[in-house]
Amino acid sequence: MKTYVTQGFEPIDTLKKPGSDTPWTLKEKLLLGLSSGEYVKQLVRNPFNWILAIIYAVGIPIILGRFYYGLGWVTHSSYDYPWGLFLGWGLFCMVPLSASGFMLGTTVELFGRKDFKPIERLGLLNGLLGYFFAVMFLQADLGQPWRLIYPMFVSLGPAAVLFLVAWHVATYLTVQVAELVPAASEMMGWKAPKKFVKSIVLGLTVAGIILSTLHQGALGALFTYAPGKVHPLWYSYSFQWFHFFCSSIFAGLSMLIVVSTLSKWFLKWRCDADFLGSLDRITLGLSKGASLALITYLIIKLTAVAHDNEWGLLFTGWGQWYIFELSFGVILPLILYTVAIRNQSVAVARFAALIAVLGILLNRLNTALITFNWNLYQEIPHWREIVITVTIYATYILVYRAVLYRLPILYTWKGESK
Amino acid sequence: MKRLNRRSFLKGGLASGVTAAAVTGSVGKADAAGDFGGYPDSMGVLVDLTKCIGCRTCEAACNKEQNLPAPDKPFTDMSVHDEVRHGGLPRRTSEKAYTVVNKYEVEGREHPLFRKVQCNHCQEPGCLTSCFVNAYTKTPEGAVIYDPKVCVGCRTCMIACPFYIPAYSYSSPINPVVKKCIMCYDTRLKFGRPPACVEACPQQVMTFGKRKDLIDLAHKTIKSRPSLYLDHVYGEKEVGGTSWMYLTSQDAPFGEIGFDTHLGKQPIINYVKEFLAIVPMVLTIWPALFTGFHLLATRKEAKKNDESVS
Numbered sequence: 001m002k003t004y005v006t007q008g009f010e011p012i013d014t015l016k017k018p019g020s021d022t023p024w025t026l027k028e029k030l031l032l033g034l035s036s037g038e039y040v041k042q043l044v045r046n047p048f049n050w051i052l053a054i055i056y057a058v059g060i061p062i063i064l065g066r067f068y069y070g071l072g073w074v075t076h077s078s079y080d081y082p083w084g085l086f087l088g089w090g091l092f093c094m095v096p097l098s099a100s101g102f103m104l105g106t107t108v109e110l111f112g113r114k115d116f117k118p119i120e121r122l123g124l125l126n127g128l129l130g131y132f133f134a135v136m137f138l139q140a141d142l143g144q145p146w147r148l149i150y151p152m153f154v155s156l157g158p159a160a161v162l163f164l165v166a167w168h169v170a171t172y173l174t175v176q177v178a179e180l181v182p183a184a185s186e187m188m189g190w191k192a193p194k195k196f197v198k199s200i201v202l203g204l205t206v207a208g209i210i211l212s213t214l215h216q217g218a219l220g221a222l223f224t225y226a227p228g229k230v231h232p233l234w235y236s237y238s239f240q241w242f243h244f245f246c247s248s249i250f251a252g253l254s255m256l257i258v259v260s261t262l263s264k265w266f267l268k269w270r271c272d273a274d275f276l277g278s279l280d281r282i283t284l285g286l287s288k289g290a291s292l293a294l295i296t297y298l299i300i301k302l303t304a305v306a307h308d309n310e311w312g313l314l315f316t317g318w319g320q321w322y323i324f325e326l327s328f329g330v331i332l333p334l335i336l337y338t339v340a341i342r343n344q345s346v347a348v349a350r351f352a353a354l355i356a357v358l359g360i361l362l363n364r365l366n367t368a369l370i371t372f373n374w375n376l377y378q379e380i381p382h383w384r385e386i387v388i389t390v391t392i393y394a395t396y397i398l399v400y401r402a403v404l405y406r407l408p409i410l411y412t413w414k415g416e417s418k
Numbered sequence: 419m420k421r422l423n424r425r426s427f428l429k430g431g432l433a434s435g436v437t438a439a440a441v442t443g444s445v446g447k448a449d450a451a452g453d454f455g456g457y458p459d460s461m462g463v464l465v466d467l468t469k470c471i472g473c474r475t476c477e478a479a480c481n482k483e484q485n486l487p488a489p490d491k492p493f494t495d496m497s498v499h500d501e502v503r504h505g506g507l508p509r510r511t512s513e514k515a516y517t518v519v520n521k522y523e524v525e526g527r528e529h530p531l532f533r534k535v536q537c538n539h540c541q542e543p544g545c546l547t548s549c550f551v552n553a554y555t556k557t558p559e560g561a562v563i564y565d566p567k568v569c570v571g572c573r574t575c576m577i578a579c580p581f582y583i584p585a586y587s588y589s590s591p592i593n594p595v596v597k598k599c600i601m602c603y604d605t606r607l608k609f610g611r612p613p614a615c616v617e618a619c620p621q622q623v624m625t626f627g628k629r630k631d632l633i634d635l636a637h638k639t640i641k642s643r644p645s646l647y648l649d650h651v652y653g654e655k656e657v658g659g660t661s662w663m664y665l666t667s668q669d670a671p672f673g674e675i676g677f678d679t680h681l682g683k684q685p686i687i688n689y690v691k692e693f694l695a696i697v698p699m700v701l702t703i704w705p706a707l708f709t710g711f712h713l714l715a716t717r718k719e720a721k722k723n724d725e726s727v728s
Contacts, residue, residue, distance in 0.1 A: 070591035077588035082573035143571020221693035225578035377505025
């Protein structure tokens with residue numbers, strides 16, 4: 001794609017063909033204005049697509065096998081570790097990293113910080129796709145995925161934490177789709193849907209905050225069902241929901257910094273001047289938000305240790321691991337963000353964001369898998385489970401890229417009638 | 419017998435209510451914790467581990483009663499007692515076996531001690547309270563039963579069970595379900611009969627009866643031979659109480675024969691209540707709070723609009 005752009009090609013960003021009144025057809029829009037042949041040529045030229053092809057060559061047969069032979073074929077069928085990578089990675093890691101949707105919605109629409117507008121849609125899209133693929137991971141993990149709607153309509157267990165997660169993720173997905181309707185409307189030339197969403201945007205945003213507070217917290221609260229199984233340092237029945245909620249704030253913001261950086265590097269041709277010009281300033285703004293969440297999180301984590309009087313546990317082997325998680329995943333990014341903000345150094349902020357994302361992955365995997373059953377034994381996931389996880393994640397990246405190519409997320413649609 | 423009409427019922431109810439209030443101090447206080455505490459006449463089983471010889475007759479009876487697949491090794495094969503699975507652990511319940519008997523060599527004891535494992539049928543089960551499709555039911559008879567027709571297969575019940583009991587038929591691609599002991603509810607308990615394993619035991623290790631009577635019996639048994647029995651009825655208080663309870667000997671305390679002695683007395687759901695309590699608060703307070711923040715944050719714009727209008 002870069003090659004075409006350097007040759008003078010301009011991807012479609014208007015409703016009508018330049019200099020005339022004929023509108024672009026849907027096919028032309030989907031192919032960005034290239035011919036089918038040219039489009040395939042750029043697909044083949046991109047080395048990343050070759051990596052994807054290899055992942056799919058191995059992954060798709062194994063995903064089919066998972067549904068043909070059952071979960072027992074792709075996992076160790078553990079009764080002691082009923083949740084493996086599909087949920088440990090796909091649900092517990094993907095959802096906090098997708099908190100950017102409600103964070104940016106709140107910043108721009110609710111607090112009126114219009115200066116963050118250029119990145120708002122990327123934040124919303126990051127949220128929507130993260131949640132959507134968390135559900136895909138869930139579908140790979142559920143014993144009977146075709147019964148996904150049972151907790152909604154067939155047999156209700158409203159007192160369970162997972163009931164709340166199910167309902168909230170479903171409604172929040174709807175909210176996020178609605179929040180991205182304007183982007184699709186611009187591209188398709190629809191006017192009514194965009195106007196309608198604009199009129200209810202405050203309601204959508206507030207709904208986003210409520211649903212996010214509760215389901216991010218609920219993912220943590222799911223582990224309060226397992227008091228002796230999660231290691232006490234990672235377990236706190238009073239604060240578990242707040243740990244998960246608070247850490248999702250800096251997780252979402254840091255993920256947004258990472259994704260916007262990747263977009264700037266690999267999709268520069270699709271970013272407009274507005275996005276590229278404001279990105280450094282916005283990155284530092286997001287850094288400020290992330291560092292506030294980080295310090296809050298650090299304090300409430302230490303409060304939990306004090307609350308349950310677990311200081312002695314810090315001197316055990318698991319305690320060292322806990323100290324490592326906090327130092328690497330919380331204190332280090334906190335220091336880096338502070339340095340970045342003080343010196344106005346965007347590069348340091350981007351590095352801090354990467355560390356913070358890795359820190360969140362470590363925390364969620366620690367809670368769900370590594371310290372889970374700490375007094376039994378360590379479970380290493382089956383290789384097929386890892387392959388399926390990688391394949392679904394690759395699909396997430398593929399869809400993400402396809403949407404960024406087309407919808408006005410990184411650029412502004414031109415000639416839009418108000 | 420005097421027929422109870424509505425009037426006398428109300429009068430009687432009022433009178434006993436007042437008496438109850440006078441005795442307990444306050445009606446409200448008695449309900450303040452909101453604990454369920456179990457059905458009053460539920461049944462249970464008292465297991466006297468000092469009597470068990472590890473013959474596996476109960477395993478065979480369970481297998482037959484529940485129509486489970488044939489075991490890998492016959493029930494007469496005692497080498498299973500020395501089997502070690504992942505993590506150096508003894509056998510556990512599985513999709514093919516709802517109960518297993520394990521052997522424990524305890525230091526300072528001449529003979530090994532055997533422990534029977536199956537669902538303990540909690541008074542307030544973790545599996546039941548964590549299920550988002552209400553697949554589990556605690557019956558008034560005391561059994562914790564499961565409805566495979568609504569189960570989605572999220573396996574949160576397996577996370578929530580403090581005793582690591584529910585197993586899952588991972589091998590089935592079309593209809594994987596949770597597999598666990600249901601205290602022979604469908605075939606026996608419903609009709610007032612003891613579970614198959616209890617009836618089959620040649621050593622009378624297990625006593626079937628009303629749970630409250632079994633608690634009395636357990637304490638009487640301990641008092642009758644204080645030098646033999648450990649003064650602890652496992653399951654009387656653990657995780658809010660269980661229908662299955664255990665007695666062990668002084669020289670083989672529960673912690674050394676595979677029981678988790680750090681579970682505490684609270685039912686599992688109590689650990690989740692702090693989160694459940696914030697849900698209605700967030701749902702009711704957040705909308706007004708954040709709309710208020712919005713008005714506050716955009717007040718300058720609003721003022722500007724006002725001025726431009728006037």
